[in-house]
Amino acid sequence: MSRTLETLAAWLLGLLWIAPLAYALWAAVHPSMYATRFDLLAPLTFDNFTAAWAAAPFGRYFLNTFLLVTSVLAAQLVLCTLAGFAFARAKFPGSGLLFGLVLLQLMILPDVLLVENYRTMRALGLVDTILAIGLPYMASAFGIFLLRQTFKQVPKELDDAARVEGCGTFRILMRVYVPLARPTYLAYGLTSVSFHWNNFLWPLVITNTVETRPLTVGLSVFASTDQGIDWSIISAATLMTSAPLLLGFLLFQRQFVQSFMRAGIR
Amino acid sequence: MSLTRRTALATLASAPFLAAPAVQAQAPVEITFNYPVAVGGPITKLIDGYAEAFSRENPGIRIKPVYAGSYQDTLTKTLTSMRGGDAPQMACLLAVDIFTLIDEEAIVAWDDLPGSDAPWLDSFYPSFLENSRTAGKTWGIPFQRSTIVQFWNKEAFSAAGLDADKAPQDWAEQLAFAQKLTKREGGQVTQWGLQIPSSGFPYWLFQALTTQNDVRLMNAEGTRVAYSDPKVAEALQYWMDLSQKHMVHPPGIVEWGTTPRDFFERKTAIMWTTTGNLTNVRRNAPFPFGVAKLPAGRRRGSPTGGGNLYVFKSASPAQREAAAKFARFLTTPDRAANWGIETGYVAVTPAAWETSAMRAYVADFPAAAEARDQLPDAVAELSTHENQRVTKALNDQLQAALTGRKAAVPAMADAQAEATRILRPYN
Numbered sequence: 115m116s117r118t119l120e121t122l123a124a125w126l127l128g129l130l131w132i133a134p135l136a137y138a139l140w141a142a143v144h145p146s147m148y149a150t151r152f153d154l155l156a157p158l159t160f161d162n163f164t165a166a167w168a169a170a171p172f173g174r175y176f177l178n179t180f181l182l183v184t185s186v187l188a189a190q191l192v193l194c195t196l197a198g199f200a201f202a203r204a205k206f207p208g209s210g211l212l213f214g215l216v217l218l219q220l221m222i223l224p225d226v227l228l229v230e231n232y233r234t235m236r237a238l239g240l241v242d243t244i245l246a247i248g249l250p251y252m253a254s255a256f257g258i259f260l261l262r263q264t265f266k267q268v269p270k271e272l273d274d275a276a277r278v279e280g281c282g283t284f285r286i287l288m289r290v291y292v293p294l295a296r297p298t299y300l301a302y303g304l305t306s307v308s309f310h311w312n313n314f315l316w317p318l319v320i321t322n323t324v325e326t327r328p329l330t331v332g333l334s335v336f337a338s339t340d341q342g343i344d345w346s347i348i349s350a351a352t353l354m355t356s357a358p359l360l361l362g363f364l365l366f367q368r369q370f371v372q373s374f375m376r377a378g379i380r
Numbered sequence: 381m382s383l384t385r386r387t388a389l390a391t392l393a394s395a396p397f398l399a400a401p402a403v404q405a406q407a408p409v410e411i412t413f414n415y416p417v418a419v420g421g422p423i424t425k426l427i428d429g430y431a432e433a434f435s436r437e438n439p440g441i442r443i444k445p446v447y448a449g450s451y452q453d454t455l456t457k458t459l460t461s462m463r464g465g466d467a468p469q470m471a472c473l474l475a476v477d478i479f480t481l482i483d484e485e486a487i488v489a490w491d492d493l494p495g496s497d498a499p500w501l502d503s504f505y506p507s508f509l510e511n512s513r514t515a516g517k518t519w520g521i522p523f524q525r526s527t528i529v530q531f532w533n534k535e536a537f538s539a540a541g542l543d544a545d546k547a548p549q550d551w552a553e554q555l556a557f558a559q560k561l562t563k564r565e566g567g568q569v570t571q572w573g574l575q576i577p578s579s580g581f582p583y584w585l586f587q588a589l590t591t592q593n594d595v596r597l598m599n600a601e602g603t604r605v606a607y608s609d610p611k612v613a614e615a616l617q618y619w620m621d622l623s624q625k626h627m628v629h630p631p632g633i634v635e636w637g638t639t640p641r642d643f644f645e646r647k648t649a650i651m652w653t654t655t656g657n658l659t660n661v662r663r664n665a666p667f668p669f670g671v672a673k674l675p676a677g678r679r680r681g682s683p684t685g686g687g688n689l690y691v692f693k694s695a696s697p698a699q700r701e702a703a704a705k706f707a708r709f710l711t712t713p714d715r716a717a718n719w720g721i722e723t724g725y726v727a728v729t730p731a732a733w734e735t736s737a738m739r740a741y742v743a744d745f746p747a748a749a750e751a752r753d754q755l756p757d758a759v760a761e762l763s764t765h766e767n768q769r770v771t772k773a774l775n776d777q778l779q780a781a782l783t784g785r786k787a788a789v790p791a792m793a794d795a796q797a798e799a800t801r802i803l804r805p806y807n
Contacts, residue, residue, distance in 0.1 A: 146641075147644075147645065228460050229460055229463040229464055232460055232461060232463070232464030232466070233463075233464045233465060235464075236464055236465055236466050241461075241466060315453075315456070318448065318449060318453055318456075318457055319456065319457045319460045319461065322412075322444075322446045323446075331449070334449045334450070334453070344641070345638075345641070
């Protein structure tokens with residue numbers, strides 16, 4: 115009995131989750147007069163996608179977003195691994211205080227720092243570059259915290275054994291700690307990529323030109339409510355821009371779910 | 381440590397600027413122009429075109445338009461970059477942001493710019509200038525301006541036995557027409573008589589109703605509001621009654637963005653919306669439609685809306701002169717007419733309506749002139765110090781009343797109390 119109930123609840127949640135996506139798909143492949151009318155025989159069309167693609171330089175935006183998320187993720191992985199390892203295993207004076215400062219950063223919303231970040235980027239001469247969009251996020255407090263916790267769970271014996279075999283600190287990190295933290299890396303990578311894929315306000319503020327703007331800023335071309343909203347084109351554009359993320363998620367679904375369970379991110 | 385490094389970097393980064401004045405004599409004057417539209421739409425092509433044409437006429441000046449999304453996004457971006465020491469020289473922002481921009485000490489008055497003069501500043505429609513002037517100075521140049529008009533479906537009017545060419549002229553007629561136009565099948569309404577959007581910024585459409593009920597929502601100094609005036613509650617009651625008592629208007633909150641689509645799909649026979657939608661409706665309505673001034677209550681009326689051009693304090697004297705030149709270039713009769721024809725926004729000077737291009741356009745599409753003819757009855761859009769919070773106080777209570785959670789009089793009294801509290805420092 116309770117099992118049926120659970121299955122039912124799972125289906126209900128699943129349907130609720132998929133409903134917006136299903137609607138977007140429906141609206142995107144039909145002419146806009148069918149956007150809010152359900153008719154199985156409605157004619158199919160690809161025009162919404164072509165119209166959306168033509169409305170903004172999406173090719174360039176895709177490239178920008180790709181450069182942005184990969185550069186941010188690469189920098190985050192390197193920085194957070196090293197910092198996390200130091201906080202987990204190295205003993206140095208003031209490590210507790212420093213880690214407290216890192217944790218403090220977790221409590222601050224990035225939007226609060228908008229002006230200060232802008233000032234820094236301007237001082238560095240980086241306004242209107244892709245690097246400027248990513249730079250404030252590269253030393254991620256969340257990543258450091260997460261990897262520190264993961265590294266702490268690695269049995270000290272493995273560390274000692276590797277040392278007996280003659281490994282240096284860096285090789286221990288690469289051969290023992292990093293492989294054991296793979297689920298954490300995967301889970302963290304996913305949250306990081308999807309966050310930067312969807313980020314809007316900071317990229318909008320710090321960029322001025324087509325050459326540097328990411329997809330989300332380009333997508334806002336369809337949100338000009340002054341002229342009224344065309345659900346079909348918005349749906350087409352949304353599907354288009356989120357397709358790589360969606361595909362990635364569907365393909366690697368099992369790995370993602372498992373790594374989330376193991377990494378304990380909820 | 382990090383402080384000194386940052387200072388060092390800052391000095392390094394600013395070194396080229398320190399050396400700049402010597403070079404500036406020959407280099408073209410560049411103006412960054414923040415514009416509230418996202419990249420790619422038809423409007424960006426127009427603006428890019430104007431900027432290029434201007435540079436061709438004035439080889440020493442380059443205009444660099446930066447498209448920044450919605451009005452809200454553009455304001456955020458502009459103020460953030462300003463506080464970050466990198467303000468644009470010029471921007472198109474909401475006319476109602478005037479007090480916010482003055483309080484932030486962000487902008488300069490146009491009167492003080494080299495190359496601007498009184499005849500030019502007086503050449504705009506007075507109802508557009510109402511939102512652009514305060515304390516005896518002109519802070520914004522009307523550019524992307526609009527008012528609210530009613531669109532009606534002529535087919536639906538004929539089907540309901542009404543004169544297809546006559547829009548409702550007053551509140552009583554509007555209700556009577558809407559009653560005839562509302563179609564019910566069983567318990568379901570298939571076509572509403574009238575739709576007044578109430579999502580996002582209900583205060584703007586509500587201000588049309590209050591103006592028609594002959595009451596002003598705020599004073600010219602932007603320091604007081606009159607939300608608790610009995611006439612305001614009366615106007616709200618009329619709006620509430622349309623849906624809650626007479627059931628000729630959809631219940632609850634009506635989405636602003638999808639109202640044009642509801643109109644195209646015949647879900648509503650009359651809609652109130654901005655003149656900025658004119659081109660959209662003309663392109664997409666699958667039936668003959670009419671455009672008219674809003675109906676009269678005690679009087680006719682609508683608020684104006686849309687964006688003004690502002691010049692920022694960051695502009696150097698050369699840039700200020702260039703900005704004034706560019707604004708004059710944008711508002712010449714021919715260009716203002718072209719802008720109005722291409723977008724549906726109301727051309728901002730009477731002279732623009734006298735150009736041959738505009739005359740030909742109006743002869744072909746008389747609806748375009750309706751918004752202009754409403755201007756003598758139009759009033760300034762609600763705008764005060766702490767504008768966002770003061771209008772939000774009204775928006776929240778309006779939505780509470782429209783969803784049936786509050787009665788009109790207490791809702792407006794609560795909005796007044798909140799607004800008075802916010803405005804206390806300015807009184």
